[in-house]
Amino acid sequence: MTTPLDAAFGTLPELIRATASAQPAKLAIADGDAQVSYEELDRAMDRIAAALQRDGTAQRQAVASVAYPCVAQALVFLGTLRAGSVAAPIQPSATPAQIAGMIADSGADIVFLDAANADALVGQDIAARVVMLEELDAWLAPAGAKPQPVEIAPEDGFNIIYSSGTTGVPKGIVQSHAMRWQHLSRNAAAGFDTAVTLLSTPLYSNTTLVSFLPTLGWGGSVVLMKKFDARRYLELAERYRATHTMLVPVQYQRIMALDDFDRFDLSAFRFKTCTSAPFKAELKADVVARWPGLLVEYYGMTEGGGSTALNATEHRDKLHTVGRPLPDHDIRLIDDEGNEVPPGGTGEIVGRSAAMMNGYHGREQATRDATWTSADGLRFIRHGDVGRFDEDGFLVLMDRKKDMIISGGFNIYPSDIEAVLAEHPAVADCTVVGVPSEQWGETPVGFYVPREGAEAGVDDVLAETNAKLGKTQRLSALYQADELPRSAIGKVLKRELRDRLAAGEFA
Template identity: 80%
Template sequence: MTDPAEMLAGPFGLLPDLIRLHAARQPGKRAIADGASELSYAALDRAMDRVAAALQRDGTAQGQAVAMVSYPSVAQAIVFLGALRAGSVAAPIQPSATPAQIAGMIADSGANLVFLDAANAAALAGETLAARAIRLEALEDWLAPADAKPAPVTIAPDDGFNIIYSSGTTGIPKGIVQSHAMRWQHFSRNKEAGFADAVTLLSTPLYSNTTLVSFLPTLAWGGTAVLMAKFDAHQFLELAEKFRATHTMLVPVQYQRIMALPDFDRFDLSAFRFKTCTSAPFKPELKRDVVNRWPGKLVEYYGMTEGGASFILIADEFPDKLHTVGRLAPGHEAKLLDEEGNEVPPGGVGEIVGRSPAMMSGYHGREQATRDAEWFDADGNRWIRHGDVGRFDEDGFLTLLDRKKDMIISGGFNIYPSDLEAVLAEHPAVADCTVVGVASEQWGETPVGFYVPRAGASESADEIRDWANARLGKTQRLSALHVTNELPRSAIGKVLKRELRDRLAAGEFA
């Protein structure tokens, strides 16, 4: 088969084979760039061969993980994609974890090689690693010769494509194994997104599914991926203008910082056709601002790295549904369950479970954790628990209320922090905020808020708390509100509520 589009219309195929086809059909087209270097499709195809051959030379077995700890770069992308051609499993690991956690994830993955950029090699200098370290700056010295070809491998749909380690602030995060079949679903369903002639600008890391669901389809369809090592709002707009970016995936906090720039409107963003968002709550007013001021379609995705059900909100087409995360993606199913595992009636609130052709194989080496994430219906069908609580409206649009684990049970009442956060955010002195549940002898749990003040705000935390409590129900009222310079967030913008609880328990906000 010589036509990538024909292959993508089929039931299953492999990303390395698609890249080989693009290299034959459009050898000089830019495939990947990172601001410092770039590769054409022909050069990328050759580099993948050299990586795959070197992995086989160094004893990396088919199905074995290849670990990477790096900020996004062309070199990291080469290793990721070359590992797939060797039949190995790409295991990008988050540099934002502690050195001990990173060492633990490398060991957990079972990799015999780990690829490090300069910054992360320095950060891990005091750790004993379970895998041989290869420096990405010296990748050329490690690669197989320029004309090397790897031994061919046969890859089945259920074989591992990548391992993504879930975020966490303590312990070793769980490794989510995604198969080639799951990834193929991500590629083939994206025909309408227009990735074939896309220039996709990405500023989130390659260890995150947030990035991979745009990065990988861009290459599958033959577009160009431009990687940023670290996000900077101004630099993002400069690169978008320079490369005439057509597509991007950003998390809400990145949209917020970009739209807040005083000179946003001076940048030429007219090439944009497709902007997406996922991973964290996306405020309706921010969605509206992006729709009004930034050319191109805005699409919000809600789903899980583990798979399950995905929801899609085309913000431009549904301006009255911006408080939701949209409707089910084609071929996906979802239910809402009560505490006993029964489906809730229409209009009810429940835990989201979903199923689709795109679901994880399981957590790497953690059978019990995998079982805990699964739910089986009466017919034996496998569903994935999303861990979120939500409600469907009469049109089938899903409104998220909160993470199930973040729901506060105070005096027997269920309290959803997002409801309290929405009220706090309305105060003119509040720039950013969150609410967590903390232990209470009287109520079991009680809601406590944290906020970042706007520049020049004079109101005290107590005054803002009283203002909010006057607008909240009796069972929802904040027992305390603390001011902080910033909210701790993960690399993809999620507020780290556990870190705030730990800091509160340590007396930091006393």
């Protein structure tokens, strides 16, 4: 039996309308406080799309939102797509200046804000109109309103996902309708049509969207958590009889560490996934042993390229890997000169598939820098990680080529924090590294050489620096050093600093 998802191309709004027609009363989205059926979702998407068109938002123009995950934000995201516009959810944990910069970069003329983040734009001068999500009903087009039909091309932008908050404007990763259609259509075996998918990560993260979108595309039900709490997660799993979930490793760690984990009824679970950060083999083994349903780890990038999957339940001898490339995903390894490494060798990971970003929004050079072209002229995305394939074709991650820190499933770039730290008048030289954290997986730690005659102490420098950073970027510790270790070409030897810190030298 064929389904609309068997087509070469389609759109998510079309799929949602089909489910609304076939199963109008079925639960579409809930957040623990509010919920909508597919019929209600479909009508709300029409009213939002009509209101955007009424207010002059153009097709292919971005629509921004700054909010914690909730039904209202999801409605705005999906209604934006029906208008043919581009969803641009933005992380609330960034600073007001960063948020304003992302809104401006996206080109959005409207931004939806929730009450919990009402101060997100304090002191910022933005051109976009602000609509509070709590006042969404008053802004909507009248009940029964229909938007003007739009024709969506495969290459049209679906959403913009911004990289982790930076001191300037983060790179906006533009993902097309064609890319998202690939994400939807390849999930035939995942059982999303009968899923109740419990999600506790934000809608501005691709980690969330790779489960959120297929669930709605196939006609399943989504339950959103506004803020993750391990015990609350298990309570919602019981309440809604959750069958599917996507969690980052630190969330699995906190859930499995609960003393009363085993008292919760998780028997409905069929499909658990993980991505976004290193997932320790021993933690995978614990989840497989004690939590019903398959556990699958995905490795890939928001930018797209190649992805791998590890069925941890089936391949318990491969828990130290991230699995094999997905069907029709081409993953290769290259050396520093851009040449492919021989079989068994170690190299930088590059990947290619039908699911690849259009590019970084307005940043042609950054897009070129993220691209590797094979000898036969094919375009690959550079993952920035170093790895090798074992004898069975499973990918083993060795290290990150870049110094990105992954904290609580979020990407943090040390250079962004270093730029803020270096602005302090007491700092002559500085660097930031990621160190292991039981709570977050990794956490950023700073080192600095004090400027001669500086009066500010370590605590003052730390407090003033963190005040200028987004919540996920803040330094967990800061240490003084007489000098920073550097290589012959002047690069800071971050591994040496990590080793010295682990040895207690900076205690």
